[in-house]
Amino acid sequence: MTAAALPVPIIRVLMTLMRGVVSSGVAVIAVLASSAVSLSADDSDVIERGRAVFHAAWVPPGAANEFTGLGPVFNTDSCASCHVDNGRGAPVRADDRANTSLVVKFAARDNGGGADTIRRYGNRLNYRAVTGVPAEGELTVAFETIEGRFADGERYALQKPVYGFDKLGNGAVAKDTLVAVRMAPPIAGLGLLEKVPEDWIKARAAANGASGGPVKGRPNAVWDSINFRMTLGRFGWKADTPNLTRIIAAAFITDMGLTSRLFPLDNCGEMQSACKASAAPSRIEVDDATLDAVTQYVALLPPPPPRIDADSERGRALFASTGCISCHVPKVPVMMADGKTSEIAPYTDLLLHDMGDGLADGMPEAAATGREWRTAPLWGLGLARCTPDRAGYLHDGRARNVSEAILWHGGEAAQARHAFARLDAQQREALLKFLDGL
Incomplete structure (x- = not known):
């Protein structure tokens, strides 16, 4: 046809x-x-x-709005705010400490190093939070310059980011934690x-x-x-996701704190008492029909x-x-x-x-x-x-x-x-x- x-x-x-x-x-x-x-x-x-x-601005639970359930911790309130015109997120900048297009991942090493950070923050750093819940912190970045020359003599300079954290709400990020920073892709x-x-x-x-x-x-x-x-x-910077439905559901929970059947628990570390108290147990905020609609749209x-x-x-x-x-x-x-x-x-x-x-x-x-x-x-x-x-x-x-x-x-x-x-x-x-x- x-x-x-x-x-x-x-x-x-x-x-x-x-x-x-x-x-x-x-x-x-x-x-x-x-x-x-x-x-x-x-x-x-x-x-x-x-x-x-995809373009809706979500709000915290309890508001008189169709799109409720944002948080308790989150980075942004809409899919489109990171994927402007279906494109990529904003790049890393030294003067931007709450760049919602950058996802910060935490993981523990095989020997258990970094597990304390996971208990404090979960597996993502979220820059924002609903009222009554402390925001988790800010990502900071400085740059080291790497200079070089092309074969014809023209100079170039690369900028290597060095990441850190500020205003952490639940204690320090352990030095042995695996930390990865990823930009929202197109x-x-x-x-x-x-x-x-x-x-x-x-x-x-x-x-x-x-x-x-x-x-x-x-x-x-x-x-x-x-x-x-x-x-x-086939999806994600490391091809860690097999299909569109799962990568969209993952973005809902990690960036907006919106639960679904695939990710039914809010991203609160076990030591985040205020976050856990604010989370709505057993409540699914993005039902299967909504998740399917966004998947078909994308x-x-x-x-x-x-x-x-x-x-x-x-x-x-x-x-x-x-x-x-x-x-x-x-x-x-x-x-x-x-x-x-x-x-x-x-x-x-x-x-x-x-x-x-x-x-x-x-x-x-x-x-x-x-x-x-x-x-x-x-x-x-x-x-x-x-x-x-x-x-x-x-x-x-x-x-x-x-x-x-x-x-x-x-x-x-x-x-x-x-x-x-x-x-x-x-x-x-x-x-x-x-x-x-x-």
Whole structure:
């Protein structure tokens, strides 16, 4: 069924989500239309409901508002406040101590080090709290400068973040605690990534292993708490989440303190008496219908349209010759609702790669080590630059531009980084222009 043959309410939903995007490629539109074929006319109301929930400002329990249940501890009151225009969160800044787009994760080490921090704060640091509950604290950041030169002599300077905490409400964060800082990623196109066949991802990993080259990407193995089985992770900075429903439910609880069937307990550390007293035991604040509505809404968000022209061909060739294409795969298959295979261009392999010491944060997630990261999709990369307060790249937004992001690559990507650094100024400009158009 083509988009033109879809029922009128579904066409309206798709056009709302596409928001005038008609040049993003026939394949993308076809896959989105294929996804919508299984929706009834009534389901268009579900997606409209998901959009309303995504943009709603939630309030604490007891308020005369449809969207209640915020807290007891939280970072923000709406999904859209972090994912502005379905994009990425705001980058890390030294002068911003309550950056709600940055998630701070806590974990204990295998030897138990850091467990006291988990008892005090749970597994997330929340910057805000409802009345009567102490906020947990603020994230602070300072920067160390790492200077270098390209092969043609041009200088560059990277900024390495050094994180700390201030105004902690429940005692110090133990020095042996594992701490990870993550920026809210862009969400457009996630529904398409969910359709990438698992066999293709595993085949990419097998080909990497057999190649003898430096790239040794591998899939993350995660527990699917919806279908109760081990499966392949494909979402999150470390591919620690298997599907959209779970990653959305996780965002509700960690960022907004909203419980669901998948996360029924508020994120209070066992030593946070005020938080625990304020929590509503056994109350589910995001019911299954609401969670499903948001999931369907996000699943149909299309990736931004590419802005590739004839002038981009030189940059495309350099993208391949420098080795970037080994991980950022441009042509990826997706399984459509009718069982046929189509193709999208997300520039990812959805695999984990060891990115070296420079980007390592020591935080393992499922089977991913503290040095491994999922290949980030590059579609829509240039849109962050168009919104200056969202122009931060990599997992914590430390890179102020795409060139810096490339220069942070190490480990399996070290050869590609060195190849980029050896380009002359005109070649670098051509490559970056190509990436800016994705």
